Amino acid sequence: MSLAKRAGQARGWTTGTFTLYGKAVENRYKTFVAAWRPAGGAIRVVLVDEPKGWVAFSCTDTTATAAQIRGLVADRFSLEIAFRDLKQVVGAGQPQVRGLTSNVGCFHLCAWAFTVTEVWAWDRNTEALVAHRSASPWDDPNRRPSHADKRRAWQRELRAEEIQAVVGDPHDAAKIQNLAKRCLDLAA
Known part of the structure; x- marks a missing residue:
């Protein structure tokens, strides 16, 4: 199956309102169940018509709605931001150590520095x-x-x-x- 062909078909598109990053966003989308061998069977596919073109999301839970899948993807992005900050701001992955246990220890120090900073700032103005x-x-x-x-x-x-x-x-x-x-x- 070609996702580009499915996205190019005019039928099947509906409009829905999704809550992403705390804001209501209205998008055209198309959802269907497809078979995908690497996932072990059926998956739920959601095609979203974005201003720069369509984007595809998938989920192994075929009963999930398009809104649930879009919300989970948005939640996942906040984890990506946390990992980016952990690497770029705190410096995880940059220690100049040689041993495995030294690398694990340095990563733990970076993760704790990140966590303690977030806890300190939790109730701050x-x-x-x-x-x-x-x-x-x-x-x-x-x-x-x-x-x-x-x-x-x-x-x-x-x-x-x-x-x-x-x-x-x-x-x-x-x-x-x-x-x-x-x-x-x-x-x-």
């Missing part, structure tokens, strides 16, 4: 996490905080606490905070 986007005018100020934003915010907080611990309380707090903020802006 969004504006505090993205306070330094003004230095990047090309960045969308309304987007949610990335893992890198959360990590930088935690680093700023830890540096401020360290400076406060070194300087102590009997000094002029306003001047020290102003100096610390300027230093942190330079460092971050």
